[in-house]
Amino acid sequence: AQSVAQPEDQVNVAEGNPLTVKCTYSVSGNPYLFWYVQYPNRGLQFLLKYITGDNLVKGSYGFEAEFNKSQTSFHLKKPSALVSDSALYFCAVRDWAGSARQLTFGSGTQLTVLP
Amino acid sequence: GAGVSQSPSNKVTEKGKDVELRCDPISGHTALYWYRQSLGQGLEFLIYFQGNSAPDKSGLPSDRFSAERTGGSVSTLTIQRTQQEDSAVYLCASSSGLASYNEQFFGPGTRLTVL
Numbered sequence: 001a002q003s004v005a006q007p008e009d010q011v012n013v014a015e016g017n018p019l020t021v022k023c024t025y026s027v028s029g030n031p032y033l034f035w036y037v038q039y040p041n042r043g044l045q046f047l048l049k050y051i052t053g054d055n056l057v058k059g060s061y062g063f064e065a066e067f068n069k070s071q072t073s074f075h076l077k078k079p080s081a082l083v084s085d086s087a088l089y090f091c092a093v094r095d096w097a098g099s100a101r102q103l104t105f106g107s108g109t110q111l112t113v114l115p
Numbered sequence: 116g117a118g119v120s121q122s123p124s125n126k127v128t129e130k131g132k133d134v135e136l137r138c139d140p141i142s143g144h145t146a147l148y149w150y151r152q153s154l155g156q157g158l159e160f161l162i163y164f165q166g167n168s169a170p171d172k173s174g175l176p177s178d179r180f181s182a183e184r185t186g187g188s189v190s191t192l193t194i195q196r197t198q199q200e201d202s203a204v205y206l207c208a209s210s211s212g213l214a215s216y217n218e219q220f221f222g223p224g225t226r227l228t229v230l
Contacts, residue, residue, distance in 0.1 A: 032216040043119070043206060043221035044158075051216045090157065094215050101171060101215055102148055102160040 002027045002095045006106035013081050014114050021076040021109045023091030033074040034092040034103065035065055044090060050074060061085070081113045117141065119222035121207050127228045128197055136192040136225045140209030147190050148219060149182060152204040161205075164190065197229045 003026045013019045025031055032051055036044040048059025055067045065076045074091060088110050092103040120139045128134050140147050149161040160174035164184045175181070179197075184190040194201055204226050208219035 034218060036221075041223075043223045044208075046218045046220065049216065049218055092158075096215060101146070101163050101165065102150075102174070103158075103219065104160070105150075105158040107157040 002031075002093050002104045004091050004093050004104055004106040006089075006091055006109045008109050009107070010110045010112070012112045012114060015083055016080050019078050019081040019085070019111065019113070021089050021091075021111060023074045023076065023106060024072050025074060025091070025093040026072065027093060027095035029095050031074075032094045032096055033065075033067065034094075035059065035063070035074075035076050036090045036092065036105075038088040038090065038108075040087075047076070047089075083113045083115050086111055086113045119207055119209055119220055121205075121222040121225050123225060124223065125226045125228075127230065129230050130199060131196055133193065133195045134197055134227065136194075136205050136227070138190045138192070138207030138222060140188065140190070140207070141211075141220055142188075144209035144211050144220070145187070146210045146212075146217075146219075147184055148208045148210075149190070149192050150206045150208065152206055152224070154203075158206065161192070194227075197227075199229050202227055202229045 005024045034049045035047040038044045048057050050057050050067045058064045063078050088108050090108050091106040122137045145166045147164040150158040152158050162182045163171040179195045182192045204224040206224045208221045210217040210219045
């Protein structure tokens with residue numbers, strides 16, 4: 001079985017400050033991990049993914065995420081937040097050893113960047 | 116290039132009516148997924164198509180839900196005898212190839228409201 005937890009429903013950060021959106025996962029084998037962003041009335045847009053290799057993954061719009069196997073975490077980060085980063089962020093996982101082909105998503109974290 | 120498209124963008128129906136939702140995946144993508152996003156919740160997997168293989172229907176919530184994919188391209192999700200709890204945004208996604216680490220590309224969704 002595969003599952004994802006996003007412990008924070010809401011994250012507020014001031015523009016220019018660093019931001020972190022937390023994600024922890026559970027899989028039987030090794031994970032493929034993804035971050036998506038959803039703007040109002042839009043579908044999800046892919047930000048970045050971890051497959052293997054370097055634990056720090058860089059993605060779109062200046063976002064990055066760090067894979068930590070011992071803590072089973074994949075937190076999304078950005079050094080300097082923009083007001084335009086305000087959106088709903090989803091973490092997702094797929095167990096590469098499992099039979100499920102679909103992604104399992106977290107419940108989402110609403111990020112608000114305050115001007 | 117063209118992304119995933121879905122129609123209609125909004126659908127309002129009366130309880131007990133049948134509805135059909137359409138998804139046009141990215142050309143050449145062999146994998147197609149349907150998810151449901153309810154208010155304040157994450158994405159719930161419904162069904163997965165890969166090429167000409169039998170679909171994975173393990174996420175369909177009841178036998179009122181069905182989906183087909185004609186010619187390996189366009190997909191239709193049908194909900195029979197709609198109930199108020201079916202109200203949600205229905206998202207379609209597609210991805211290329213068989214690799215389970217390929218990111219999924221999402222359409223804008225169909226917002227279904229059952230009165």
